[in-house]
Amino acid sequence: MSYFRTVLLVAAKDLRTELRSREQIVTLLFFALLVLVVFNFAFDFTIIDFVSLGGGILWVAFIFSGVLALGRSFQIEREQDRIQGILMAPVDRSAFYLGKVCATFLFMAAVEAVLVPVTVILFNFPFGPRVGAALLVLVLNTLGFAAVGTLFAAITTQTRRGELLLPLLLFPAAVPLALSAVRSTSHILAGRPFDRYSSWIALSGAYDLIFLTTAILLFDYVLDE
Amino acid sequence: MTGPAVAIRDLEKLYGPVPALDRLNLDIVPGEFILLAGPNGAGKSTLLKTLALLVRPNAGSIHLFGEDARRGDRTGLRRRIGLLSHQTFLYDHLTGSENLVFFGRLYGLEDPQGTAREAIRAIGLEGRGDDEVRTYSRGMQQRLAIARAFLHRPDLLLLDEPFTGLDADGSDRLEAHLRAVRDGGRTCVLATHDLPAALRLARRVVVLAAGGILADRPAAALPAAELEALVRAAARPGRGAPHPGMGAARPDAGPGARP
Numbered sequence: 001m002s003y004f005r006t007v008l009l010v011a012a013k014d015l016r017t018e019l020r021s022r023e024q025i026v027t028l029l030f031f032a033l034l035v036l037v038v039f040n041f042a043f044d045f046t047i048i049d050f051v052s053l054g055g056g057i058l059w060v061a062f063i064f065s066g067v068l069a070l071g072r073s074f075q076i077e078r079e080q081d082r083i084q085g086i087l088m089a090p091v092d093r094s095a096f097y098l099g100k101v102c103a104t105f106l107f108m109a110a111v112e113a114v115l116v117p118v119t120v121i122l123f124n125f126p127f128g129p130r131v132g133a134a135l136l137v138l139v140l141n142t143l144g145f146a147a148v149g150t151l152f153a154a155i156t157t158q159t160r161r162g163e164l165l166l167p168l169l170l171f172p173a174a175v176p177l178a179l180s181a182v183r184s185t186s187h188i189l190a191g192r193p194f195d196r197y198s199s200w201i202a203l204s205g206a207y208d209l210i211f212l213t214t215a216i217l218l219f220d221y222v223l224d225e
Numbered sequence: 226m227t228g229p230a231v232a233i234r235d236l237e238k239l240y241g242p243v244p245a246l247d248r249l250n251l252d253i254v255p256g257e258f259i260l261l262a263g264p265n266g267a268g269k270s271t272l273l274k275t276l277a278l279l280v281r282p283n284a285g286s287i288h289l290f291g292e293d294a295r296r297g298d299r300t301g302l303r304r305r306i307g308l309l310s311h312q313t314f315l316y317d318h319l320t321g322s323e324n325l326v327f328f329g330r331l332y333g334l335e336d337p338q339g340t341a342r343e344a345i346r347a348i349g350l351e352g353r354g355d356d357e358v359r360t361y362s363r364g365m366q367q368r369l370a371i372a373r374a375f376l377h378r379p380d381l382l383l384l385d386e387p388f389t390g391l392d393a394d395g396s397d398r399l400e401a402h403l404r405a406v407r408d409g410g411r412t413c414v415l416a417t418h419d420l421p422a423a424l425r426l427a428r429r430v431v432v433l434a435a436g437g438i439l440a441d442r443p444a445a446a447l448p449a450a451e452l453e454a455l456v457r458a459a460a461r462p463g464r465g466a467p468h469p470g471m472g473a474a475r476p477d478a479g480p481g482a483r484p
Binding site: 013021081090 | 308314
């Protein structure tokens with residue numbers, strides 16, 4: 001079976017499972033919405049400018065809901081030792097990794113697709129003409145988070161307290177990405193020109209490339225007993 | 226093929242300080258059907274998982290079909306191995322057919338849908354193939370797990386307690402299927418506590434105790450009662466102690482037995 005067909009097969013399996021169970025997407029969505037609502041009540045946005053906090057608020061919601069998605073993604077494989085069924089198959093294990101990255105990316109993107117319009121309504125802040133730049137930032141940073149998160153979720157899934165270990169490993173590694181995401185989102189919300197935050201976007205792109213490449217090269221060893 | 230299908234040399238696997246496999250040596254010729262017997266903790270499941278390339282041994286070597294399992298083409302070897310474990314490996318929210326098609330595609334089968342349909346029919350689950358696996362009973366899930374393990378027609382079948390959860394019809398079907406596997410010349414290693422059923426199928430019996438081989442004999446030379454006594458004796462501390470039916474105070478010196 002070709003490499004990319006394996007990637008699609010694994011991603012499609014995860015999406016089909018999720019569409020039937022709706023375990024992840026409902027949890028993710030409610031958690032992320034709750035974060036937005038809490039921030040909306042915590043700050044008085046008639047005094048505080050949303051531009052100064054908006055990037056942070058959005059990415060707190062995205063990242064924390066993403067951790068939930070990652071944990072569940074590998075919990076499914078751990079139950080019934082399903083991961084062993086995958087490991088026994090004559091396929092490149094990095095294709096399994098990329099399939100998982102694709103599925104996590106799509107789950108997070110679905111949450112973001114709901115959350116961004118809700119933010120516009122809740123905080124009364126239209127993105128207006130900056131939609132293209134906002135999309136680029138969302139895609140690059142969500143992909144990076146899914147890439148690094150899937151790698152660490154695979155590592156921690158082999159351990160006894162994997163669900164506790166995952167955020168401990170993931171958050172320090174995701175700091176550059178979180179910084180880049182928050183700063184570039186803040187610049188977009190403030191309506192600043194692209195060259196003011198292009199270096200942050202380049203950082204996200206480089207991060208994605210480094211982690212995806214490293215994970216593809218290392219994943220065979222990550223899943224080894 | 227001229228060499229053995231499986232050649233194990235001085236295989237050692239430790240879980241912490243405890244040896245699950247203790248300098249084990251075993252040869253299995255192509256087409257051989259082996260019953261792996263032994264008490265709980267004897268190392269049967271670890272041996273099967275090591276042969277399935279899921280567990281990396283601490284020492285020793287395994288050659289599968291003449292290829293070094295550690296350094297050789299592991300992807301190619303995986304294609305030739307089928308494992309039925311204690312767990313089913315099945316996805317609850319996929320249907321029975323979808324599960325088999327998924328694994329069929331992973332193994333690169335030419336017609337995964339057709340193969341899955343045929344497998345569903347062979348295990349007696351026609352009419353339930355389009356239901357989600359979470360709606361299946363334990364026995365039905367076990368049948369499907371068996372179909373998954375056989376799906377790509379592996380050259381080496383590793384079966385760990387395959388009769389678990391099966392009703393009489395399921396056991397009969399599995400036994401008939403395993404008989405066909407044996408007569409078709411495929412290599413099979415079957416670990417089970419259902420010794421009478423396994424003895425009807427196996428041509429050779431290997432009894433494990435504390436990670437080593439306690440006895441290695443032709444199945445025809447080992448009545449069920451004697452085998453059960455052997456396994457019971459192996460479960461007691463100080464394996465190899467005298468027991469009724471064995472008449473000796475030391476392990477068998479069969480082809481794979483340790484000195």
